[in-house]
Amino acid sequence: MTGADYLLPFRTKLRSMRTESFGADPAGARMERIRRSPHFVDGAFQNPVGARTRPSGSTVEFAKIYFHKEQRARRTPTGTVPVHATTLADLATPPASGLRLTWMGHSSVLAEIDGRRILFDPVWGERCSPFPFAGPKRLHPAPLPLAALGSVDVVVISHDHYDHLDLPTIRALAGTDTVFAVPLGVGAHLERWGVPPNRMRELDWNETATVAGISLTATPARHFCGRGLRNQQHTLWASWAVTGPEHRIYHSGDTGYFPGFRDIGAEHGPFDATMIQIGAYSEYWPDIHMTPAEGMRAHLDLQGGRPHGVLLPIHWGTFNLAPHAWAEPGEWTKDAGEEAGQTVAFPRPGEPFEPAGKLPTAAWWRGVSQPIAHPWRRPRGAESVSETSRGDMDFAGER
Numbered sequence: 001m002t003g004a005d006y007l008l009p010f011r012t013k014l015r016s017m018r019t020e021s022f023g024a025d026p027a028g029a030r031m032e033r034i035r036r037s038p039h040f041v042d043g044a045f046q047n048p049v050g051a052r053t054r055p056s057g058s059t060v061e062f063a064k065i066y067f068h069k070e071q072r073a074r075r076t077p078t079g080t081v082p083v084h085a086t087t088l089a090d091l092a093t094p095p096a097s098g099l100r101l102t103w104m105g106h107s108s109v110l111a112e113i114d115g116r117r118i119l120f121d122p123v124w125g126e127r128c129s130p131f132p133f134a135g136p137k138r139l140h141p142a143p144l145p146l147a148a149l150g151s152v153d154v155v156v157i158s159h160d161h162y163d164h165l166d167l168p169t170i171r172a173l174a175g176t177d178t179v180f181a182v183p184l185g186v187g188a189h190l191e192r193w194g195v196p197p198n199r200m201r202e203l204d205w206n207e208t209a210t211v212a213g214i215s216l217t218a219t220p221a222r223h224f225c226g227r228g229l230r231n232q233q234h235t236l237w238a239s240w241a242v243t244g245p246e247h248r249i250y251h252s253g254d255t256g257y258f259p260g261f262r263d264i265g266a267e268h269g270p271f272d273a274t275m276i277q278i279g280a281y282s283e284y285w286p287d288i289h290m291t292p293a294e295g296m297r298a299h300l301d302l303q304g305g306r307p308h309g310v311l312l313p314i315h316w317g318t319f320n321l322a323p324h325a326w327a328e329p330g331e332w333t334k335d336a337g338e339e340a341g342q343t344v345a346f347p348r349p350g351e352p353f354e355p356a357g358k359l360p361t362a363a364w365w366r367g368v369s370q371p372i373a374h375p376w377r378r379p380r381g382a383e384s385v386s387e388t389s390r391g392d393m394d395f396a397g398e399r
Helices: 003-007 010-017 028-036 059-067 069-074 088-092 167-174 187-192 260-268 292-302 328-340 364-368 387-393
Strands: 099-105 108-113 116-120 154-156 179-183 200-203 208-211 214-219 239-243 248-251 273-277 310-314
Touching (some): 108 248, 154 214, 167 187, 179 187, 179 208, 200 214, 239 260, 248 260, 260 292, 273 292, 292 310, 310 328
Parallel strands (some): 116 154, 179 200, 273 310
Antiparallel strands (some): 108 116, 208 214, 214 239
């Protein structure tokens, strides 16, 4: 380092130390467009309704819960997660109904809709982190190598957090002919990683791009953004409504519950299938991730207030990102679906299914999970049991 280096602004020094995984900050014409957005206020993107984007409560108490030995054990499978090893044969034949979904784990979904292939939030990396040696590690491998997936018409990104926007995955896809549909500002990351601007469709909320006859609309979500300690909120987050000639689907990205789901459903629904975030929730950040019950409520809002279509739970089972048991989101979503009379698909990672066909509904996680409490259910023959003890007595393994 030369003496002149000490004259550089501190912010410039920090930026120069960032590795490629951190991405790039929006600048120039992109930043000017961001400033013109009606959702960019007081120097930052704003949520549709107020949301606390930093953990609330005591950091000490959270650490006690998160690092408690027994709690940590609940967040890890007791055996090997049963992954469906997706093959070319699984995906070679077009879906008979025109719509097929393949959950690859976490929020990554391949949607084959009306003759086109759309890949949502692809993360094939081993960790969701800027560093290859630290950060949340996969609980199961990717169902198939990214190169074996075949051609993709559109890659859709919901926001720039590491568990949704993965550098090695984007780098690999940048070498193909696919188009990238991303929220406003996220294109700065992709450009740094080698995606040409002419292959990006960078959208603000309620803007639509049409690719290969498929309409992709960036719709509001209640979340936040950022890939570094210094988070300027200069990249937008979004959910996505996708419309083909015959089918409609919805991907929630990451979001807390908010009344806007009803408006999205009225404008773009009802949907043949929704992919709804139901994991990584906590009382420490209640505004930015949904519980399974809230995810079910969001799906019903999107469908006009009634059970309709198929709900595919996403954002669970692949990375440990919250204090809850790793399989709890699946178990509790199964409960919520039964109570609401809503059809829910529970494929193993990599298992293709058609929403109009036979659905995977088995609770595959129970074979590799510790018992999961159902605190709202009254055990049989225990009419006077307290609410506290119900959570200790009613387990998935006893049903």
